[in-house]
Amino acid sequence: MALTVYNTLSRRQEPFQTVEPGKVKMYYCGVTVYDYCHLGHARACIVWDVVRRYLQFLGYEVRYVQNFTDIDDKILKRARQEHSSMEAVAERFIQAYFEDMAQLGIKEADEYPRATHTINGIQRLIHELENKGFAYPSAGDVYYAVRQFADYGKLSGRRLEDMQAGASDRVNVDDPEYQKKKDPFDFALWKAARPGEPAWKSPWGAGRPGWHIECSAMVRDRLGETIDIHAGGADLIFPHHENEIAQSEAVTGKPLATYWLHNGMVKVDGEKMSKSLGNFTTIRDLLGRGVDPMAVRLFVLMAQYRTPIDFTDEAIAAATNGWHTIKDGLLAGWELGNGEWGLGTGKELTSNPYVERFTEAVNDDFNFPGGLTVLFELAKKLHRERNILLHEGKTETPIEELKIQWQTLVTLAEVLGLTAQPEAPKNEQDGLSDADIEDLIQRRQAARKARNFAEGDRIRNELQAKGITLIDSPQGTRWHRN
Ligand SMILES: Nc1ncnc2c1ncn2[C@@H]1O[C@H](COP(=O)(O)OP(=O)(O)OP(=O)(O)O)[C@@H](O)[C@H]1O
Numbered sequence: 328m329a330l331t332v333y334n335t336l337s338r339r340q341e342p343f344q345t346v347e348p349g350k351v352k353m354y355y356c357g358v359t360v361y362d363y364c365h366l367g368h369a370r371a372c373i374v375w376d377v378v379r380r381y382l383q384f385l386g387y388e389v390r391y392v393q394n395f396t397d398i399d400d401k402i403l404k405r406a407r408q409e410h411s412s413m414e415a416v417a418e419r420f421i422q423a424y425f426e427d428m429a430q431l432g433i434k435e436a437d438e439y440p441r442a443t444h445t446i447n448g449i450q451r452l453i454h455e456l457e458n459k460g461f462a463y464p465s466a467g468d469v470y471y472a473v474r475q476f477a478d479y480g481k482l483s484g485r486r487l488e489d490m491q492a493g494a495s496d497r498v499n500v501d502d503p504e505y506q507k508k509k510d511p512f513d514f515a516l517w518k519a520a521r522p523g524e525p526a527w528k529s530p531w532g533a534g535r536p537g538w539h540i541e542c543s544a545m546v547r548d549r550l551g552e553t554i555d556i557h558a559g560g561a562d563l564i565f566p567h568h569e570n571e572i573a574q575s576e577a578v579t580g581k582p583l584a585t586y587w588l589h590n591g592m593v594k595v596d597g598e599k600m601s602k603s604l605g606n607f608t609t610i611r612d613l614l615g616r617g618v619d620p621m622a623v624r625l626f627v628l629m630a631q632y633r634t635p636i637d638f639t640d641e642a643i644a645a646a647t648n649g650w651h652t653i654k655d656g657l658l659a660g661w662e663l664g665n666g667e668w669g670l671g672t673g674k675e676l677t678s679n680p681y682v683e684r685f686t687e688a689v690n691d692d693f694n695f696p697g698g699l700t701v702l703f704e705l706a707k708k709l710h711r712e713r714n715i716l717l718h719e720g721k722t723e724t725p726i727e728e729l730k731i732q733w734q735t736l737v738t739l740a741e742v743l744g745l746t747a748q749p750e751a752p753k754n755e756q757d758g759l760s761d762a763d764i765e766d767l768i769q770r771r772q773a774a775r776k777a778r779n780f781a782e783g784d785r786i787r788n789e790l791q792a793k794g795i796t797l798i799d800s801p802q803g804t805r806w807h808r809n
């Protein structure tokens with residue numbers, strides 16, 4: 328069976344077909360950077376990371392863009408509390424984001440656009456919406472006129488009439504925004520500057536963009552008018568993604584995305600884990616308690632990506648057990664092959680029943696739990712053979728067959744972002760293994776990427792003090808012990 332995916336837009340599972348053959352353009356609505364990421368964010372990031380890896384495994388060339396919302400009331404509130412600036416708060420949590428996600432083995436996106444770097448594109452879009460009669464200025468704000476867009480509600484299945492009936496007794500006529508809108512469901516594209524807040528010049532007066540318009544502008548700037556996959560958490564279907572469609576499609580007259588994919592929520596006692604509700608566990612808290620980052624990946628991947636999952640100690644314990652099983656299998660190959668087995672050429676993956684079963688499972692709407700069954704089976708087999716080898720001096724299955732099974736396991740685990748290396752020997756002088764140094768170099772790169780040069784320098788100095796020199800070049804960073 329070829330890949331089929333559940334499309335929120337059609338409410339059906341559909342064959343996956345890209346606009347351009349062999350290429351996937353994918354956008355994921357990333358985090359609002361005003362705090363550390365919690366496990367809900369981890370789930371979203373892991374799910375879309377693995378979807379991207381799987382599409383690459385199938386042979387697609389994937390262009391993956393993920394935004395940072397770096398202007399928002401919540402960021403401004405935090406900046407006020409800390410007597411800091413919006414920029415400083417955003418910078419700090421973008422840096423923390425890169426650190427946390429590197430720990431979880433999330434591949435970096437091809438681009439990380441930010442709202443504050445997209446102001447021109449945002450203004451252009453608002454201007455076009457205004458010209459086409461979908462937007463109107465009002466006392467320094469600009470609003471989107473939802474009644475003008477005939478398809479409004481097509482993603483979430485909500486009809487304005489029904490929403491209106493449901494909301495009539497909840498409308499707050501004293502709300503200053505309400506007074507500026509022609510219709511209570513109209514939403515802000517541009518907000519007039521408030522004293523002391525960051526603002527940009529615009530044809531409608533100084534102000535800042537609304538949240539929904541930034542994604543429409545970033546998708547268009549970075550990927551074009553129609554993309555293949557637009558992804559995010561199910562909490563974004565309404566209003567965020569509904570509004571993105573209304574904005575983009577009103578301007579271009581083309582579908583914004585072919586497939587709208589949504590991950591289920593991580594919940595705590597039945598409620599969405601969220602910064603606003605205060606019921607969250609951050610990624611760093613959890614890892615600080617000694618939970619293996621790979622177990623966090625399994626916590627996410629052991630459930631179908633669209634179903635809600637409960638965050639409990641039992642669930643983390645089950646994921647940790649699962650990880651130990653897979654890790655045992657991954658490490659077994661080092662003993663079975665005396666550390667000499669290479670990673671394979673790719674030839675071992677053709678006409679391979681394990682690969683076929685894995686793909687068959689995952690092709691059914693990214694059924695990663697189904698794919699994992701194949702990994703567990705392989706891992707247990709390899710671990711068992713390793714024990715037999717240790718006790719009896721030879722294996723039950725021919726060694727060449729085990730080699731192929733191990734290479735298959737390593738490749739399929741990598742598709743899910745699961746990796747394990749035998750413990751590397753530490754250097755006697757500096758107490759660091761080569762892998763430790765590579766890890767620090769990666770963290771330094773993440774810091775520099777987030778423009779946290781102080782942290783980058785700190786890591787370089789830490790290594791220098793231990794007698795390790797870094798040499799930066801356009802090809803990357805090399806290192807040597809002095
Ligand atoms: N509990 C959760 N489970 C799964 N995905 C989540 C959860 N919370 C947020 N996400 C997803 O993470 C991404 C970034 O979310 P964002 O920064 O907007 O957080 P948020 O929804 O405002 O969170 P909070 O309510 O905690 O502030 C979005 O795609 C969102 O859908």
Ligand SMILES: [Zn+2]
Pocket residue numbers: 356357542567571
């Ligand atoms: Zn978005």
